[in-house]
Each structure stands twice: as C-alpha cells, then as structure tokens.
Amino acid sequence: MLDALLFTKTPSLLSAVYRECLWKVNTKENILYLTFDDGPIPAVTPFVLDQLNRYNAKATFFCIGKNIEANPEIFQRILDEGHSIGNHTQDHLNGWYQDNETYFQNIEKCAALIPQFEIRNPKFFRPPYGKLKPRQYRFLKSSFKIVMWDVLSFDFDLSMSEERVLRNVTENATAGSIVVFHDSIKAKSKVEYALPKTLEYFSAKGFKFEKL
Numbered sequence: 001m002l003d004a005l006l007f008t009k010t011p012s013l014l015s016a017v018y019r020e021c022l023w024k025v026n027t028k029e030n031i032l033y034l035t036f037d038d039g040p041i042p043a044v045t046p047f048v049l050d051q052l053n054r055y056n057a058k059a060t061f062f063c064i065g066k067n068i069e070a071n072p073e074i075f076q077r078i079l080d081e082g083h084s085i086g087n088h089t090q091d092h093l094n095g096w097y098q099d100n101e102t103y104f105q106n107i108e109k110c111a112a113l114i115p116q117f118e119i120r121n122p123k124f125f126r127p128p129y130g131k132l133k134p135r136q137y138r139f140l141k142s143s144f145k146i147v148m149w150d151v152l153s154f155d156f157d158l159s160m161s162e163e164r165v166l167r168n169v170t171e172n173a174t175a176g177s178i179v180v181f182h183d184s185i186k187a188k189s190k191v192e193y194a195l196p197k198t199l200e201y202f203s204a205k206g207f208k209f210e211k212l
C-alpha cells in the first residue's frame, strides 16, 4: 500500500514501485514545484497567494471539494492568478479506510467542482495522507495524473518547529523537486514562517517556482 507520509525525502524504492505517480519533475533546471494541499481557506490561502505573487511564483493547489464549495472566491483567485489545481477528494478521505466505490465517488464529487476550462489532460490528483490501496492506484492512474512529492515540509506536524519545517525544505529540495506545504489551519504558523523564507532562499540561489 502506498504510504509516502513518513519521510521528509521520499525514498527511491517507493517512487520506483509507484512509478506512474509523479514524484519529481525530470529537469536539471533550477525549478521548484511548490504544492499546497487542503485549501482553499480564508485563513491561509490568500496569504500563500500574496507570498507567491511577491516572487512571481506559480504553484499547484490540491484542493478539497468542500473547501472549494465554502470558498469559491478564493478558489477563483487561485485560477485567476495562473496557478494549477488538482483534486484532493471532496472530504479529505483516507483511501486505506474507504471502500473503493465510496472513495472514487468522493473524488468524482470534487472533480465536478473544478471548472471545465481547468480540466486538462492529465488531470491532477493527490491522495490525502499520501495513502492509496493498490487497486485504487491502478484505477486512478488511468484517469488522473497522480502527483506525489519528493520533499515533505511536515508543516502539518504540531511537534515540529517552524525552523525545522524550513530546513526540511531547504536541505532537501533540488532541481525539479515537488514540495508539499498545506494551506490549512494546522499548518498556518509553519507556512507563515517557512514559505516566505523558502521563496527567498531559493530565489537567491537562482531558482524559479513553476506550476505543474
């Protein structure tokens, strides 16, 4: 079963087994792919967008359907400002604990909220908690580009300091890395600390920030 959540830097064995997921972009250029999961919410997402704007950075937002429904104007702002979006289920379900039908219906419900003009090939999906059962993986990879990551900031981890969250990113991200942050209440203080410093640190090293 796919469980990518234990590691700051995803081990190559995991990405080799689930090789049809996108773990990292194959480039030698200094580009980082910042991703933000669990929004959009008023308390964090506008802050994230403001920070990205300051550095002319693009990113990818894996949105929860119920948050899109609750905050359509923030979702629209993500689109208007040229970022990518992906499906993160309607209710942030953990695939390990759902029967496949319930899980897929929940993904469909979220997909229905994503406007047609944004539906692209490949469509992006990221499983909540980085967890998928093998059958879910095999089914979903036929209709979605499943996006995982190679660097996890651990901004959701209440036991981790803000400085450590920043170091998790600065010490592990390299050209083509897909980095996970969260625009969630739990991650708020970590993101407020680590995101501006991440943008500053990698910009000074000549990196650009692009959407998937």
Ligand SMILES: [Zn+2]
Binding pocket: 037, 038, 088, 092, 127, 128, 129
């Ligand atoms: Zn999530």
